[in-house]
Every structure is written in C-alpha cells, then in structure tokens.
Amino acid sequence: MIDPLSPVSVLKGVGPKKAETLKRLNINTLEDLLYFFPVKYQDRRNIKPVFSLIEGDTALIKVQVTDIKGGHYYGGKQSPLKVTAKDDTGVIELIFFNPKYYLKSFSVGKYYTFFGKVFDSYGSKKMAHPDFTPLDDLTGEDFKGILPLYSLTRGITQNELQRLQRQVCGLDLETEDYLPEYIVKDNRLCSLKYALNNIHFPEDEQRLKEARFRFAFEELFLFLTSLMLHGEKLRKENKSHRYMAADSIKELSLPFKLTGAQERVWNEIQGQMRDKLPMNRLVQGDVGSGKTVIAALALSLAAQSGYQAVMMAPTELLAKQHYGSISDLLSPLGIKTGLLTSSSTAKERQEILLGLSDGTLKVLIGTHAVIEPNVIFKDLTLVIADEQHRFGVEQRIKLSEKGKAPDIIVMTATPIPRTLASLLYGDLDVSIIDELPPGRPEIITTTVGSDNKRDEMYSNIKKLLEENRQCYVVTPLIDESDFFDVRSASEVYKELTEKLKPYKVALLHGNMKAGEKEAVMEDFKGGKYSCLVSTVVIEVGIHVENATVIVIENAERFGLSQLHQLRGRIGRGTEISYCYLVSEAQGEVSKQRLAIMTESRDGFYIAEKDLDLRGPGEVFGTRQHGINEFVIADLRRHYHILLRAKEESIKLIKKDPDLSSYPLLYDRVKTIMAKASM
Numbered sequence: 225m226i227d228p229l230s231p232v233s234v235l236k237g238v239g240p241k242k243a244e245t246l247k248r249l250n251i252n253t254l255e256d257l258l259y260f261f262p263v264k265y266q267d268r269r270n271i272k273p274v275f276s277l278i279e280g281d282t283a284l285i286k287v288q289v290t291d292i293k294g295g296h297y298y299g300g301k302q303s304p305l306k307v308t309a310k311d312d313t314g315v316i317e318l319i320f321f322n323p324k325y326y327l328k329s330f331s332v333g334k335y336y337t338f339f340g341k342v343f344d345s346y347g348s349k350k351m352a353h354p355d356f357t358p359l360d361d362l363t364g365e366d367f368k369g370i371l372p373l374y375s376l377t378r379g380i381t382q383n384e385l386q387r388l389q390r391q392v393c394g395l396d397l398e399t400e401d402y403l404p405e406y407i408v409k410d411n412r413l414c415s416l417k418y419a420l421n422n423i424h425f426p427e428d429e430q431r432l433k434e435a436r437f438r439f440a441f442e443e444l445f446l447f448l449t450s451l452m453l454h455g456e457k458l459r460k461e462n463k464s465h466r467y468m469a470a471d472s473i474k475e476l477s478l479p480f481k482l483t484g485a486q487e488r489v490w491n492e493i494q495g496q497m498r499d500k501l502p503m504n505r506l507v508q509g510d511v512g513s514g515k516t517v518i519a520a521l522a523l524s525l526a527a528q529s530g531y532q533a534v535m536m537a538p539t540e541l542l543a544k545q546h547y548g549s550i551s552d553l554l555s556p557l558g559i560k561t562g563l564l565t566s567s568s569t570a571k572e573r574q575e576i577l578l579g580l581s582d583g584t585l586k587v588l589i590g591t592h593a594v595i596e597p598n599v600i601f602k603d604l605t606l607v608i609a610d611e612q613h614r615f616g617v618e619q620r621i622k623l624s625e626k627g628k629a630p631d632i633i634v635m636t637a638t639p640i641p642r643t644l645a646s647l648l649y650g651d652l653d654v655s656i657i658d659e660l661p662p663g664r665p666e667i668i669t670t671t672v673g674s675d676n677k678r679d680e681m682y683s684n685i686k687k688l689l690e691e692n693r694q695c696y697v698v699t700p701l702i703d704e705s706d707f708f709d710v711r712s713a714s715e716v717y718k719e720l721t722e723k724l725k726p727y728k729v730a731l732l733h734g735n736m737k738a739g740e741k742e743a744v745m746e747d748f749k750g751g752k753y754s755c756l757v758s759t760v761v762i763e764v765g766i767h768v769e770n771a772t773v774i775v776i777e778n779a780e781r782f783g784l785s786q787l788h789q790l791r792g793r794i795g796r797g798t799e800i801s802y803c804y805l806v807s808e809a810q811g812e813v814s815k816q817r818l819a820i821m822t823e824s825r826d827g828f829y830i831a832e833k834d835l836d837l838r839g840p841g842e843v844f845g846t847r848q849h850g851i852n853e854f855v856i857a858d859l860r861r862h863y864h865i866l867l868r869a870k871e872e873s874i875k876l877i878k879k880d881p882d883l884s885s886y887p888l889l890y891d892r893v894k895t896i897m898a899k900a901s902m
C-alpha cells in the first residue's frame with residue numbers, strides 16, 4: 225500500500241523539474257494529483273473515417289498532416305492557415321482564420337485528432353477552427369476510450385499529465401473513504417476508489433456520471449459540514465453590546481443622497497444591529513451599487529456607540545481604497561480609522577495594535593493581516609468582510625472570534641439566488657441593493673468576431689487612450705497553451721505593446737507575487753500605464769474611474785456572471801464606457817450568452833438567463849467558470865445534490881457535533897478549509 229500523501233516525485237517520469245512544474249498546478253502529493261480532475265473529455269471511441277463525413281456532422285477524426293499552407297501577409301493581413309490532413313479513407317482541410325496563433329501548432333507528418341463541424345466547399349471536406357490535440361506517445365497507440373483532458377501550465381503536456389494520471393490510478397493507494405459509510409450507502413454513492421478511477425479514465429458515460437455525482441456530493445457535503453461545524457458556535461449567544469439610538473448619533477456627511485435601495489438595506493442593518501441577537505447578514509449588491517457607504521454607516525454606528533469595528537478586504541489595493549474613502553467619511557466625526565496590511569511597517573503596526581488594545585482606535589480596515597493572532601481588540605462588536613468568497617468562511621469566523629458575539633456583515637457582488645445564499649451562508653439573512661446610483665454612464669457592449677471588427681476596436685481604443693482614458697484587456701490564460709485554443713495574456717501583452725505604441729501597457733497575472741500585483745495595479749491606477757493586460761485577477765473590486773474600456777478575449781470561456789463582474793470594472797466614472805467581448809466561437813449557445821451581455825447590465829437578470837441557457841449541461845462539455853468555485857459541483861445543475869448534502873450534514877452535526885466518531889472526515893474538513901482560505 226502506498227501513502228497517498230507521498231510526493232509526486234515517487235512517480236516514474238517525475239524528477240525535480242517536473243515536480244516544480246506540477247507544483248504550479250498545486251500538485252504536490254499523489255493525492256493532489258488524483259484530485260486534479262479533467263476539465264473535459266474527448267470521446268475517442270468514436271473516431272470517424274474521413275470518407276464517411278458529410279456536411280453538418282460534428283465529428284472527431286484522427287489524421288496525419290500532409291501539408292500546411294497560408295499564414296502569409298498581404299498588405300498587413302494574414303491569409304488563413306490551411307492544414308491538409310488525411311487518414312486511410314480520405315483527405316480533409318482544416319482552416320484557421322487567425323493563423324498567427326496556430327502556425328506553430330502543426331507539423332507535416334504528425335498525427336492529430338480534430339473535433340469540429342464539417343462543411344463542404346467546392347467538393348472538398350473542411351472544418352473551421354476545430355479543437356485539436358496532437359497525438360504523440362500514449363494516444364498514438366490508438367487509444368480507443370474516453371480520454372481525459374486537463375488544464376495545463378507551461379512545462380507539461382497533455383500527454384505527460386495523462387500518463388501520470390494513468391500511473392497514479394494504477395497504484396495500490398491507501399485511499400480510505402472519509403465519508404461515513406451510512407452516508408455513502410443511503411445516497412447510493414460509489415466508492416472513493418471507483419470514483420477516482422472513473423473521473424480520470426471512465427469506461428463509459430455511466431461510470432463517469434457516477435464518479436461525478438460522488439464528487440459533487442462530497443464537495444458540497446464537506447463544504448456544508450465545515451460551515452456548520454463553525455456556525456454552531458456562533459449563533460444563539462445574546463450579545464452584550466448595545467448601540468446608540470439613531471437620533472443620538474451624528475450623521476455622516478455624504479456627498480450624495482442614498483439610493484432607495486441603500487436606504488432600505490441600511491435600515492435592515494441598523495435595525496438588526498440594535499437587536500438582542502447577533503447579526504449575520506449577507507449584503508448583495510451589483511458592482512457599483514454603493515456597498516462601501518453602507519459599510520461606512522455601520523462602522524460609524526459601532527464607533528460612535530463606543531465600540532470597535534473591523535472591515536476586511538481581499539486585496540491590499542481594495543483595503544487601501546476602502547481606507548481612503550471610509551476614513552474621509554469618519555474623520556470629520558472624530559472617529560479614528562487605521563489601515564493594516566502585510567506591507568504596514570513595524571512602527572505603523574505597533575501603533576495600530578496599541579490603539580486597538582487601549583480602545584482609542586475605533587475602526588480598522590485591512591487585508592487578511594487583521595486576522596493574525598496578535599491583532600487584539602478591546603471591544604470588537606462589528607465585523608465586515610467585503611467581496612468575500614464563500615470559501616473565506618474560516619477567515620470570517622476567525623475574525624469574529626476576536627469579539628464577543630459580534631455583528632457580522634458579508635458583502636458580495638456575486639448575485640446568488642436567495643435560496644442558494646441561505647444554504648451556502650448558513651443562517652445569514654440577506655439584503656439586496658438592487659438599484660444603481662443615478663448618473664452612471666452608459667456602457668456600450670459589443671461582440672467582436674471577425675478580423676475587421678477587431679481593427680475597429682483597436683482604433684476606438686487608441687482614440688480613447690489619446691483622450692487619456694485607460695483600458696483593461698482580459699484573457700482566460702496566462703501563457704500560451706498547446707491545448708487550449710485561446711489567446712494568452714503574455715501573447716496579447718506582447719502584441720499590444722507594439723500595437724498601442726506610444727501608450728504603455730502592463731501585464732498582470734495570478735502567478736505574480738502579491739506584492740508585484742499590487743504594484744502593477746497601483747501604477748495603473750496612478751496612470752503610469754494606459755493599458756492593463758491581465759488574467760481574471762482584476763475581477764475583484766478594483767476601482768479606476770478613468771478606465772473606460774475593457775476588452776475580454778475568448779469571452780466564450782467565461783461564465784456570464786464573471787463577464788458581468790469584469791464589465792463592472794468600467795463605467796465607474798462619468799464617461800461613456802466600452803466593453804468588447806471578443807469571441808470566435810460559432811455555437812448558438814455561445815452567441816446567445818454573449819447577446820445577453822449586450823442586452824442587460826443587471827447582474828441578477830444575467831445570472832438567471834445564464835442558468836436558463838446552460839440548462840441540464842452536457843457531460844462532455846467544457847467546464848464553465850460561473851458563479852460557483854466548486855471543482856465539480858455545479859450549484860445550478862446539482863441543486864438536488866446540494867439539498868441532499870445539506871440534509872445529511874445537518875443530521876450528522878446533530879448526531880456528532882465535533883465529528884469525534886469520524887476522524888477521517890474531520891481531517892478532511894480541516895484540510896479543505898485550510899486550503900480554501902488561502
């Protein structure tokens with residue numbers, strides 16, 4: 225038996241260098257590898273002979289490349305790339321309209337699979353922009369099953385990863401099931417071992433379904449159980465603090481009138497703050513709906529009543545942003561506000577810690593730094609977490625343990641239907657700010673498919689940059705990938721550095737160190753760069769009023785809610801703003817989804833439409849990046865599983881509140897929480 229926690233270097237073919245590469249995918253142990261699930265599958269049981277293809281078929285073929293043409297420049301334009309390939313039965317042409325990105329992908333004499341829709345032109349068979357995979361080693365030997373496809377990083381190929389998964393699935397690992405046996409039985413889940421094997425190398429759809437069902441259940445069950453483990457502790461206790469009445473506190477002098485929705489939500493909040501039981505409230509409001517001022521009002525109420533309050537933001541930039549706007553509002557009332565992040569100096573930190581412990585510092589704003597054990601409050605009664613991911617629950621809980629039954633507000637821009645929210649956030653009450661402040665500029669959203677529209681887009685961007693505006697460009701991947709047919713950030717960055725000259729372009733991606741990221745964003749905000757090319761790291765709350773354009777490359781790769789969030793980065797000032805959704809995807813659903821984005825700016829509407837459209841998904845599709853950050857579980861498709869998982873976890877916690885009879889499960893919950901709250 226082999227310990228699943230052994231390092232990946234015990235596998236054949238994994239030396240120190242490969243181990244380093246795997247580490248970038250967060251794969252350190254055999255178990256990590258096993259839990260690195262495929263993002264999609266290719267059904268190799270059904271390779272069609274070329275001669276049998278007819279117009280309109282969507283098919284997988286396995287062919288050898290015999291000729292590569294095109295990709296030449298004529299007057300600044302590149303001609304399409306035409307790849308000719310054959311199998312034993314016939315010849316087909318594969319066409320790519322943006323040759324630059326494909327030119328290096330093919331070589332004459334090599335084998336590939338192509339998956340796409342067939343059309344007939346001038347009597348010859350063609351596919352435009354098919355998905356493709358080079359066939360070397362493992363797959364060259366005529367693999368006839370369902371092939372797993374993984375997301376990659378530079379330094380490892382699809383084939384290598386498949387082979388490693390093959391290897392690890394073949395080992396005799398000591399994988400003991402951490403789910404209680406009765407739960408596995410009652411919910412007719414398959415065994416852990418079976419599920420792991422079949423999520424990677426399913427023999428058929430049925431087995432894959434069983435495996436996915438098991439992991440979806442498990443994921444939700446573990447998540448809910450950990451939520452409840454903590455939640456139990458928080459509730460019920462009467463609070464000892466009492467806030468002052470509305471007529472005896474000084475009002476903030478706001479530069480604007482609250483919207484009706486803000487007014488309503490603030491009343492819900494202050495009402496409950498004055499209640500006997502602690503508040504646990506989720507405030508949902510679309511990007512730009514004005515959540516910060518609601519936070520300021522609550523912080524002011526706590527501070528004026530003589531207590532302390534803390535607000536936590538997910539990034540340093542956001543923390544600084546909040547600190548700026550909130551201290552501006554609070555200082556005229558004589559309320560002292562502090563900022564604490566990992567880059568605070570020792571002296572600043574000391575001063576803050578002192579102020580917190582003697583009670584002179586009433587309001588603290590910061591990053592995760594505020595959770596550290598040495599941050600001790602004299603009398604903390606209000607905790608606010610901004611833009612919080614669901615998986616940050618643990619942090620929220622640590623923070624609230626710094627006070628005695630404090631009131632808690634969680635703010636998010638992710639629209640989650642009420643039913644789901646109450647399940648996911650336990651007993652949180654929900655307030656919704658469903659109205660934008662007046663005077664928001666129009667955002668013109670355009671889809672860009674063909675090449676000349678791209679040129680139009682760039683010339684409009686240049687015009688805006690000339691007017692000193694700034695621009696975001698977002699791509700789904702950092703580096704070029706031999707598997708995903710998408711534009712990468714580094715590629716786009718290189719290209720735009722040329723194209724947008726003399727304007728300066730910056731690159732931002734998730735693999736950069738936190739400090740580097742913040743510095744780039746800070747510089748962008750300060751106007752040092754005109755254009756910021758990034759992966760989705762900018763999604764969380766960055767506020768640059770001067771940025772009035774966003775380009776989203778391979779827009780079909782993003783969930784609608786995510787597109788909505790991204791678009792929310794612009795239209796923050798008073799100027800008309802532009803959102804370009806670039807996509808060459810031909811599918812009807814892709815087109816409809818992007819059309820929804822051009823139709824509406826309402827996050828809730830968009831989330832609902834997305835749900836309608838995606839419907840009961842197809843197993844063999846790409847995983848969508850939607851509102852949920854679960855790996856397998858899809859909250860909309862797996863709603864019934866969610867309900868079942870919830871029921872089971874309630875039952876279990878009632879029976880065994882500390883999970884003392886289920887040590888394996890307890891460990892698992894712990895690791896999951898620890899990993900999740902990075």
Ligand code: ADP
Binds near residue numbers: 480483
């Ligand atoms: P979010 O909900 O995305 O966190 P913010 O709180 O950052 O939104 O607010 C976005 C912008 O709207 C800020 O510049 C803020 O000052 C402004 N704002 C908030 N409320 C109002 C209002 N009632 N009237 C006008 N502007 C407002």
Ligand code: MG
Binds near residue numbers: 515516610765
């Ligand atoms: Mg905000």
